[in-house]
């Protein structure tokens with residue numbers, strides 16, 4: 336079987352495994368092992384949590400150190416959609432040209448954005464404390480798109496249109512934030528495509544390279560492919576008619592003949608102002624898409640923006656109009672641009688704040704008793720830097736209602752840290768401890784609550800209730816007296832409290 340067919344099969348089976356995992360997790364409630372995602376870096380360094388995603392991240396980094404970006408060639412689920420899209424386009428005799436542009440600095444921006452999440456976790460939870468829990472999917476590792484509409488949009492734009500306009504593996508080369516990290520480790524990989532025979536310079540390898548690398552010239556210069564974009568797909572090796580290439584161990588190329596290589600291409604297809612159009616469109620559309628559709632959709636927005644930028648460039652090229660000409664002589668273009676920018680700015684300023692919109696959206700899911708969706712939305716708002724305490728309070732409530740008491744406690748503690756004198760928050764935290772069965776901690780919080788607000792009868796009632804639960808009627812009475820108007824009502828309550836249990840025993 337041809338190496339590309341083998342690879343496509345492996346990538347397809349990988350997606351099947353992911354589908355099985357999703358079914359196990361969401362339908363069959365088997366939640367022992369969570370998401371496998373490179374976002375695990377945030378769990379690991381942000382809060383010290385070694386979950387399945389963090390372990391996956393470590394494994395991928397180790398593989399990359401030894402074998403280069405083998406994971407990108409053979410192990411990434413999104414690689415399948417990109418390769419599949421290219422296959423379909425080829426079937427229709429469309430062979431997209433691989434466009435090289437410095438607009439790939441967008442992926443560095445996204446990487447930086449992801450890494451700042453680590454810092455945000457430090458601000459919220461303090462310095463990371465190492466702990467292991469493979470089933471714990473912290474926000475960054477659970478926030479993947481599940482809506483069929485979003486997934487379809489991803490496949491249409493980040494795979495098909497993107498590849499049609501920018502060439503093979505456009506998502507990997509322009510958007511994926513993990514590419515720069517993996518490329519960094521790729522530098523030290525001893526296992527790479529190497530020259531093992533005589534090269535006739537036919538360039539078949541270069542023409543077939545999935546990532547648009549100048550394979551023949553790298554082989555001639557270094558005796559190996561040193562471009563950190565190489566995903567070890569082995570297509571060049573299979574395509575070489577002379578058996579010149581092999582995937583072999585060898586001396587560490589970086590230490591001997593070169594410096595660390597980055598992903599930014601030295602040569603690109605376009606002049607600087609076309610590059611600027613691409614970068615501007617990619618970033619601006621990504622920014623607004625994130626605002627309107629949520630954090631993960633940033634990648635979708637970047638694809639939209641870059642495609643839009645490419646269309647502008649193609650239009651300019653087809654009409655042979657230089658940007659200079661447009662800006663100098665075409666006032667209409669300037670007026671339209673100005674009106675568009677003003678409209679965008681006006682929409683932005685007059686809009687309801689984004690976090691308020693998310694809060695309302697989350698509350699709607701709470702009303703519909705869809706706690707997971709509500710939690711995901713509240714988390715999204717907080718991940719995006721919202722400091723709205725109402726959102727965190729709703730998140731704590733959602734976790735409590737769902738029965739995830741540990742996370743609810745964490746959120747209430749953060750809230751109390753910000754508002755130590757808020758009696759209601761102590762009362763709420765006490766209730767979570769009570770539900771969890773930690774009666775002593777619950778009483779402690781209720782007592783703090785009554786010290787802060789002596790009129791908060793709910794907290795007195797809650798303490799009384801816990802003493803009743805413990806069978807300690809005498810201690811419960813002083814607290815219950817604060818709740819009930821008269822002794823009769825209180826005694827009736829106590830009687831009712833024990834009655835069902837007596838009936839059961841009887």
Ligand code: SF4
Nearest residue numbers: 407411414507511514
């Ligand atoms: S660059 Fe990103 S999307 Fe592409 S294969 Fe690697 S991890 Fe997957």
Ligand code: SF4
Nearest residue numbers: 534535537538540575
């Ligand atoms: S396909 Fe083989 S022979 Fe041709 S340039 Fe590449 S390595 Fe050399």
Ligand code: SF4
Nearest residue numbers: 544565566568569571
């Ligand atoms: S150089 Fe060869 S192995 Fe590397 S990406 Fe290109 S075709 Fe794949």
